[in-house]
Amino acid sequence: MRSKLKSMLLITALVVTASPAQAEESLWSWLANPFRQKEFNPVSNAAYQEECGACHFAYQPGLLPAKSWEKLLDAKALADHFGENAELDADTLQEVRTFALENAADKSYYKRARKIAVATENETPLRIIEVRYIKRKHHEIPEKMVKGNKDVKSLSYCDACHTRAGKAVFDADTVRIPNYPDWDD
């Protein structure tokens, strides 16, 4: 009986201490869907999806801190976006930029975004693969499976291996490395 009471208390304590991390939604919706906050907030802006996704994987804003997006999504910077011209008209840029800034790693409560926010406290990476958290997550993957893999080529192509990257899910269970069907982490 006593131990039952103890475990009840423990559960209550856990729920209470865990709730600040879930601050983005109400307790009820969190209870209904406890896994939602594990990854990143998905891209929910049509202009962002369309404009960024026209050339590359539409990286979720939670992958970089706001200070990085500020530098990247600037009219001048976009004229030379990693060697490509990616200029946008002023209205579209404003919309894309606002969405990125409002959902950046340091503005998000999603688990991976939080980790990226912490990892980038003292730096302003412009490439997602420069983020230490992301580097660390991939450092056990042999180079031949990424750089030397004609269907991957670089860690920048998230969705080459992360089959649900478009839905903001990067969990190891969803990874399939092209040409290495037996890989398992």
Add this chain to the structure above:
Amino acid sequence: MKKLVAAACALSMLLSPLACATPESDALLQKYQSKGAGKADPVKGKQNWERIVETDGEQMSCANSCHNSDFAKDGKHHKTGKVIRPMSMKVNPERYTNIKKMEKWFKRNCNDAWGRDCTAQEKADFLAFMLAQ
């Protein structure tokens, strides 16, 4: 509806090589003419489309580096590997139906390929050439 336009377009192509257009491409051509472009010349457009420019030691052209020289097939961006949908409006009826989009890509691609904006005349030539494919 777009498919219907494309089908009508394919049919009219049999009669005249330049009959293919969308209301948006017409409006854009008019805009270029108001900015000083003369008659759009598809032959000149083809030459520019196939023109080879050396960038970072690579031989680049519209036809082979990003778009496919076959207008009915997907192209592939030389760097990002992103699939670029066919340029022919017969197989890809979405093409040439959005002025903002056409202008955006002319601006980007001219700057990427030639390091400058294209002139109104060059864009008109490109458009006439592409519409005829």
